[in-house]
Amino acid sequence: MNSSTTQKSRPTALPSLSTRLAAELAVGENQVAAAIRLLDEGSTVPFIARYRKEATGSLDDAQLRQLDERLGYLRELDDRRNAVLASIDEQGKLTAELTAALMSAETKARVEDIYLPFKPKRRTKAQIAREAGLEPLADRLLADPTLVPETAAADFIGTDVTDTAAALDGARHIIVERAAEDAQLVGALRERFWENGWVRTRAASETADKTAAAQKFRDYFDYSEPLTSMPGHRVLAVLRGEKEQALTLTLHGGVPDDPDAGADEVYQAMIAAALGIDRAAPGAGTPWLSNTVGFAWRTRLSVSASVDARVRLRRSAEEDAVSVFAKNLKDLLLAAPAGNRTTLGLDPGFRTGVKVAVVDGTGKVLDTCAVYPHQPQKQWDAAKATLAALVARHGVELIAVGNGTASRETDLLATELISDIRSAGAAAPAKAMVSEAGASIYSASAYAAHELPGLDVTLRGAVSIARRLQDPLAELVKIEPKSIGVGQYQHDVTPALLSRSLGAVVEDAVNAVGVDLNTASAPLLARVSGITETLAEAIVAHRDQAGRFASRRQLLDVPRLGPKAFEQCAGFLRIRDGEDPLDASGVHPEAYPVVRRILDRAGVGLAEIIGDQRALRAIRPADFADDRFGVPTITDILAELEKPGRDPRPAFVTASFAAGVEKVADLKVGMVLEGVVTNVAAFGAFVDVGVHQDGLVHVSAMADRFVSDPHEVVRSGQVVRVKVVEVDVERQRIGLSLRLNDDVRAKGADRRTDATRPARGEQRRAAQQRNRPRGDNAPRRDRAAGGSMAQALRDAGFGR
Incomplete structure (x- = not known):
């Protein structure tokens, strides 16, 4: 065998993983190399993004997720490439040309194409x-x-x-x-x-x-x-x-x-x-x-x-599909929390009644029952009286209505209840519609049985609905992400792909907000950087046995929670009213000495400087930077001291549904209404305007400019004002627009409004398709290019 048939003839080795990834992601090679090292050492993406900015050059979590995914792919590609090289070499058929082709292959498919003639296979006709x-x-x-x-x-x-x-x-x-x-x-x-x-x-x-x-x-x-x-x-x-x-x-x-x-x-x-x-x-x-x-x-x-x-x-x-699902899930998880207010949860139903649960500000169940205001029992007044008594007895501040079957009828019941309370001169609770997607999954879960022992499975859903209004993130993490149901065709997507992507979304959301160590549930703790399900259960067990944590350092007393896990999780866990005020902030314990240096230089105590915006903004981060903690970290520390434990989620607001508008037939073209975005798809957004049927804002009706991604404009849970541009009572379809200045025509006029007409880009694609050669029998349906609201609804599986 001559030298050209041996592996020694291989060209120069491939560029390093960090070199290839840096070129792909358009970032510095040293940034990528540092990120790879940290990932290989077991650091999580949230930890690296938040606390290792100096090492990675401030790569954010989105960049790190992409890097992590591509790193895995390239390593699998390199492993397969080496296996193919070895297989061909064992056959004595490896040439310099083959080696060069394999070394330059950029995808697994290309490697398999090259390997195909040499791949062991059954006897073919050839x-x-x-x-x-x-x-x-x-x-x-x-x-x-x-x-x-x-x-x-x-x-x-x-x-x-x-x-x-x-x-x-x-x-x-x-x-x-x-x-x-x-x-x-x-x-x-x-x-x-x-x-x-x-x-x-x-x-x-x-x-x-x-x-x-x-x-x-x-x-x-x-x-x-x-x-x-x-x-x-x-x-x-x-x-x-x-x-x-x-x-x-x-x-x-x-x-x-x-x-x-x-x-x-x-x-x-x-x-x-x-x-x-x-x-x-x-x-x-x-x-x-x-x-x-x-x-x-x-x-x-x-x-x-x-x-x-x-x-x-x-x-x-x-x-x-996964991208859309992930964006919607992130919006839902990071929706505005109503906070620690006593809440009455209503899980609507007809025959089985409306399940009711009252929870206090911490989510503890205070009372439960069921009322039967709807058909067939029709005990409307009795149901209102029961709910009024619960509101008075427990000082209810919020009413959460699940958005499932009988939700509109139940929402009307809550509206009348609030009106009656106000008429009596008492302080009335506020009301909000809450997505109950996945509530039935939670109700029947082993965790729900453990968390709410002795409570009937039908009432657990009402508890979950109430808690979702108080803190959507803390409640939704108890449910498998794919069961939350804010995506399209999630059941048709490869489970591993969906699980990996949604898991990353939940992890990023939880760590962005932070978790109260003394109140968090095991499912919530399990989403914190560095904490596994086993460690989460161990933390809860330790808390139940030894009492609340007074400092982050006490985490090291938890069995099997070692220094590495502590490093990864400590900065994302909060302790309110603990021994050290810094434990309530996002400052990592490893950086506490930096805070002490700042305090010593300023000559003030921690209690004096926390929240003092003028004093903190006068501090130059560069004055305290060293080899370990650079300007990015010092800047983050000062921001945390200004607003310790700040919550990145928006403030809680409720939509005011129009009075007298209770069903699709009540809507008129030209009405301007307030509603809540319930779901965002690739072709637009669905909005609840209080009529038991979500309306569609097509992507072409979202702004006065071209919108390529509806997520650029709206997010799930957002309260928006919309104009009604189309109403189809027979098919229960509602066309909406975010462009409130649109001049829409009354029923009977041209129904093809701007909201339902294909966007300019889609019109161009339709024209291109019309001009392409085709046979006389070729279908014409593709010419619309998917631009109409009706087509979008049909694609989504709504109606006929």
Whole structure:
């Protein structure tokens, strides 16, 4: 074996991980190297982002999350690359060219393309043909198109080859396999298919479109759209339709069903070029070779290109869906807390009644019951009297109404109750609608049974609803993030991807707010940097046995909580009224000596300087910076001293729903209402305006400028003012706009308002699609480009 076939011939080693990541993320290599070292040492993203700014050059949590994810991918890529190199080398087939190709591969898919010819596999038809001695025939036919295939094949008839047809069939399989294992060709075909391909959907059968279950997919019974422009929510919708056997889904390399597009011809030309075949060359063998190229495309390469495109389409759609879910979840977790106020929680229901729970400012259950104001019992006045007695007895300050079944009717009950209390001259509680997504999951959980022993499972939901108003973050962490239900198609997304992304969101939210060490539940503590579920339970057990923590240092008394865990978690845990006022702040214990230096220099005590904005802003961070604690950390410390333990969440406000507007039929085009954003999707935001049916603000109606992401404008839980631009009572659909100056027309006029008309970018894409070549039978539904509110609603699974 010469030197070119050994691993010694490999080119210079790959750049370091930090070099590659720095180039990808457009940050300094020293920043990346420091972050990698800290992550490998077991530090969490929140800890690094908050307390290691000097090391990482102040990389934020979003950058660190991206770095962590890409670091994992690149390490897996490098491991696979090395395994492939070793496998090919063991076969004695490793060349300098192969090594260079593998070393330059930037994706796992590219590595697998290169490895495909050398990958151990079961005996293929091509391998059987080689064993029968037919490879020379394939070589001859490729080299000389003037050969007559049948004549050339006659020389290979023997024991394993019965006739010329069998010989030519074997040669064809060999040529097809060569094409299918050509990494450059496969990669080029894959990219062209992706850039030019289309999705087409049809009803699964002649009877499928008649079933009630399939009606939600009826917009896709004759539908097509380019791969690269199909939004993620539509991809997941058609994939769900395929899974439920309502739709058939096919991918085409060009405009579907268009005989003039010539898509297959382009791909076959690429294959022919890769095999060195001139399909225009004169010769008796050219037709056979052309047929072989077509066979290769139809049976192998189009299939692999389609499968690759489907995987890529799903992955992109899942990433989009998870991104939307994560943003909504973050908004919900960081929603404004009502605070430590006695709250009455109402879990609405018709037949089973409205479940009621009163909790004090700390979330402790004071009282529970059930009332039956709605059908079939219709005990309206009795229900109001019971609730009024609870409000008076416990000094209720807030009423939280769950937004599930019978929520509007229950909200009306609460409204009348508040009005009656005010009429009697007493102080009335405020009222707010609360998302009860996942409340039933919590109610039936083992943790709820442990936390609320002896309380009926039906009443636990009311307790959770009340606590969600007091502190959404503390209550929602008790529920698996995917069960909170603020995303689209979350059940269609790969569980591991969803869990990893949402887990990171919860972790970042919890650590951004901070946790009261003496009141936090085990699920909340388990989301703190460096604390596992086991450690969280140990902390709670220690607190129950030894009493409240007086200082952060007492955490080290908790069994199995060592110095590393203490380093990671201490700064995010708060102790109110403890031995050291700094324990109530976000200052890490390791930085307490810095605070002492500042105090000594200023000649004041800690109690004097805390909250003294003028004195703190007069201090120059650079005067106290050293090798360990630089200007970023000193700046953060001064900010913490100015507002110790500050909560980054917004102030609590409640929406004032319009009086007399209780159902969709009460809405009129042109009304301006106040509402609460309940969900944000890729195509717009859903807003609760108090009529039992959320309205949609399409992305095109969110601002007087182009909006690419609705999250730029609104967030879940935000109180907004909207104008009604469309009302469809029959289908219970409401079109809203955040542009309050829009001139909307009354019912009967042109219903295609600015809020429901495609945005300019979508109009351009629709025009481009109209101008693309297509066959007479090609579907036209894709021309709308998904711009209308009605299409957005159908994509989301609302109505018909």
